[in-house]
Amino acid sequence: MNKKSIADFHRRLHRWYAAHGRRELPWRTTADPYAIYISEVMLQQTQVKTVLERYYFQFLRRFPSLPALAAASRKDVLTAWQGLGYYNRAANLHEAAKRCHGTLPDTVDELMALPGIGRNTAHAVAAFAYRQAVAVMEANVKRVLSRIFALEKPDDAGLWEKARLLLDTKEPFDYNQAMMDIGSMLCARRAPRCPECPAQNICEGKASPQSYPAPKSKKAPPLRRQWIIVRRNSKGEIYATPRKGKFLNGLYHFCEGEGGAERRVRGCVYLGHIRQQYSHFTLEAEVYMENARGQGKHWHSPAQLKKLPMSAAEKKILQLL
Ligand code: SF4
Known part of the structure; x- marks a missing residue:
């Protein structure tokens, strides 16, 4: 050239x-x-x-x-x-x-x-x-x-x-x-x-x-299994807080965790399953509803909840409610 x-x-x-x-x-x-x-x-x-x-x-x-x-x-x-x-x-x-x-x-x-x-x-x-x-x-x-x-x-x-x-x-x-x-x-x-x-x-x-470039062998992204609990008080308000840290920073989420699901979800009502593909992992989560006590800053009416910034996974959870 x-x-x-x-x-x-x-x-x-x-x-x-x-x-x-x-x-x-x-x-x-x-x-x-x-x-x-x-x-x-x-x-x-x-x-x-x-x-x-x-x-x-x-x-x-x-x-x-x-x-x-x-x-x-x-x-x-x-x-x-x-x-x-x-x-x-x-x-x-x-x-x-x-x-x-x-x-x-x-x-x-x-x-x-x-x-x-x-x-x-x-x-x-x-x-x-x-x-x-x-x-x-x-x-x-x-x-x-x-x-x-x-x-x-x-x-x-x-x-x-x-x-x-x-x-x-x-x-x-x-x-x-x-x-x-x-x-x-x-x-x-x-x-x-x-x-x-x-x-x-x-x-x-x-x-x-x-x-060109030579194809790379693709590894399947790791699977992350979680339980997610939507907490609702007697007024029908739902608890959701903005995430901290790099991942989905500032977007609202519900209570979530990995492992120990049996103990944590005791007394909750099962709502369903969601799957969400992220760039670096696949999320598989079981979603539950829990009647809870509490009120104040992080408790949102169903109408307020719909206006909060949320990721695709949380939007799927809203559809289960
Ligand atoms: S390989 Fe790509 S850049 Fe080269 S001639 Fe073909 S289309 Fe054009």
Whole structure:
């Protein structure tokens, strides 16, 4: 691969992007750095379709600016994020908004100093919100680079080096968007469409694309068995508290535990079973109802309960009540 073939690749890529790229995506047509930042965080672990149809516009309507997000309560931000998963993203967004004092920084280093913004997100915000000539990196781009350079076991440092080597510094915005589109529209994990790909002239892996990167053997996530007890007082109020710690931080949950279920659930009424798949484990839980004494801050009427930010597992439990 030499300078001439890379320049040729850039020409092909821009032609392809003009004809087939997803140029109309709302975060590609706005100049608002805040909206672009929100889209980047949402898209970290969620598909474009889901973000577009159910979250991006709704979130921006509710928190239309960085100061509006900073002024919101954590509970409101988590409620708006409900269903998107990976709730630390929402907590970090909120914290970052508070630290920004109204303006999102425009350098990679300053962006990376904010909570929840790693190297990939910082580069994406710099590239798309501030149109800087920096390469972006996400799952699709990693796959495209691994194939173009026939990398079986790419590491981060190697991928960033290749990304910088290929970057079109004259038109970085369209280049980066096109690389992401090539990854999601042409260079699919299975059945890549090489004959249509603008990278054909430089792609060293096109004879055997699925070898790059080499497939990893997948381990099944561990199974976690729990008992969950929904405690209800004589007024029909239910006890639920916000979680602390990294996992689902701030989202409300019921009493839960592992082991010793027989003793703990004695006298409770069995409500049913739930199963929830998380990224790093599978939850299987038996759910019970307990008549309990208590009232005050953490006791919620059924109507209040429905408005609390909760994860998908707790939503399933609500359906058992
Ligand atoms: S030529 Fe094929 S393997 Fe190479 S980047 Fe394009 S789609 Fe992927």
